[in-house]
Amino acid sequence: MAAPIIHALRSLRRFSRPHSRCLSGLCDPLVSGTRRGLFKDVFPAETARVQLPELLSSGPQTVYCGFDPTADSLHVGNLLAVLGLLHFHRAGHHVIAVVGGATAQIGDPSGRQQERAALSPERVAENVRGIRESLQRIFSHHEALGGGGQPGGRVTVLDNAAWYRHRSAVEFLGSVGRHFRMSTMLSRHSVQSRLAAPEGMSLAEFTYQVFQAYDFYYLHQKHGCKIQLGGTDQLGNLMSGHEFIQRTAGEDVFGILLPLITSSSGDKLGKSAGNAVWLNRDRTSPFEFYQYFVRQRDSDVERFLKLFTFLPLPEIRHIMDQHAKEPEKRIPQKRLAAEVTKLVHGKEGLESAKRCTQALYHSSIEALATMSDQELQELFQEAPFAELLLEPGTRVLDACLKVSAIPEGPRG
Numbered sequence: 001m002a003a004p005i006i007h008a009l010r011s012l013r014r015f016s017r018p019h020s021r022c023l024s025g026l027c028d029p030l031v032s033g034t035r036r037g038l039f040k041d042v043f044p045a046e047t048a049r050v051q052l053p054e055l056l057s058s059g060p061q062t063v064y065c066g067f068d069p070t071a072d073s074l075h076v077g078n079l080l081a082v083l084g085l086l087h088f089h090r091a092g093h094h095v096i097a098v099v100g101g102a103t104a105q106i107g108d109p110s111g112r113q114q115e116r117a118a119l120s121p122e123r124v125a126e127n128v129r130g131i132r133e134s135l136q137r138i139f140s141h142h143e144a145l146g147g148g149g150q151p152g153g154r155v156t157v158l159d160n161a162a163w164y165r166h167r168s169a170v171e172f173l174g175s176v177g178r179h180f181r182m183s184t185m186l187s188r189h190s191v192q193s194r195l196a197a198p199e200g201m202s203l204a205e206f207t208y209q210v211f212q213a214y215d216f217y218y219l220h221q222k223h224g225c226k227i228q229l230g231g232t233d234q235l236g237n238l239m240s241g242h243e244f245i246q247r248t249a250g251e252d253v254f255g256i257l258l259p260l261i262t263s264s265s266g267d268k269l270g271k272s273a274g275n276a277v278w279l280n281r282d283r284t285s286p287f288e289f290y291q292y293f294v295r296q297r298d299s300d301v302e303r304f305l306k307l308f309t310f311l312p313l314p315e316i317r318h319i320m321d322q323h324a325k326e327p328e329k330r331i332p333q334k335r336l337a338a339e340v341t342k343l344v345h346g347k348e349g350l351e352s353a354k355r356c357t358q359a360l361y362h363s364s365i366e367a368l369a370t371m372s373d374q375e376l377q378e379l380f381q382e383a384p385f386a387e388l389l390l391e392p393g394t395r396v397l398d399a400c401l402k403v404s405a406i407p408e409g410p411r412g
């Protein structure tokens, strides 16, 4: 059942040229996001083609994206969705990032082979704090870097636990659940693939789409939100929201889908997939984060510059032309790493990453001497360490022997 609907999704390519219905700068994110490869599809394809440019041109809209606190930090894959929101904000729209304090307790089955382990309320609360911190830090760096957007656009972070806290299961099923059709819910790809697996699917996971649909409805009612962003794995949840809002409020709303970032082995980078590059410093240091982007392959770097930075496309083209002449300098990789590290860790984070790079890869004693304790710990995170009280006159050799850094042997 899901296949015909997926086939109905039309490529966004038609938005990549100046669009006759894009009548103001407010429509820019659709055009530029499409050209950059950031927006992959829209839903529902037929109405979005005509109505989405008109809606965006008509005045500032509210656009939202949700993040489940299944860990205490966001990661590089999630960053793409944050960048999607920021593109809208820069054009003057209001954006809402929803942290799923409630939905994380249900567990989104999209793209998962197995059910997630249940999270305790304490763990979820801690994760909500970490993810809020990730989001707010990026938003404030973005502002500090001069990307504050047109005047008027607001950036808000909400926790969806706030609108479920006072509802009982009986009341929710009786009022919201009655609008959902079993046949449609069963047709979702996320459900079909799990029903076919030996472990099957729990009722909690099966109802996940109802909660995400209700979030969209709630934000539509309270904040006039008509656009939801999500990775392509979120299509089914976006469709449920669209159908629910159309049925209950009689209005068209839209989904915009972003491509999924994968590891070199082709797996989606995810919080619980064990392959994440994190956005919080205590999990991935600015240095490691910077180096992740410096290491990107030539075949990926142009795409990543378009996806992960706000650099204008002609500037990216120029950088790639320089790269063709002097590939050994890795100019695009270094620029990519600098831009993304600045956004996520701020200017100070970028300087820290560069100091660590100098110390580790260019054996710079000067860089080592200016490093803070935190940087030293981050740099040598994996290395065993020992604390030592130095007495006057201790020689380097004695210190090394005391901490067993070099084996003791016959001394000459």
Ligand SMILES: Nc1ncnc2c1ncn2[C@@H]1O[C@H](COP(=O)(O)OP(=O)(O)OP(=O)(O)O)[C@@H](O)[C@H]1O
Pocket (backbone or CB within 6 Å): 065, 066, 067, 068, 069, 070, 075, 076, 077, 078, 080, 081, 229, 230, 231, 232, 233, 234, 258, 259, 260, 261, 262, 268, 269, 270, 271, 272, 273
């Ligand atoms: N690798 C990725 N590339 C692009 N977008 C992603 C990626 N991973 C997650 N997203 C998007 O980020 C948003 C929030 O995802 P969420 O944090 O709930 O999932 P996740 O990081 O995949 O976590 P989990 O691994 O627990 O499923 C969603 O729109 C999702 O599609």
Ligand SMILES: N[C@@H](Cc1ccc(O)cc1)C(=O)O
Pocket (backbone or CB within 6 Å): 065, 066, 067, 068, 098, 099, 100, 103, 108, 160, 211, 212, 215, 216, 234, 237
């Ligand atoms: N289901 C999304 C997260 C999300 C949570 C709540 C929402 O309202 C929207 C999105 C994911 O797991 O990737």
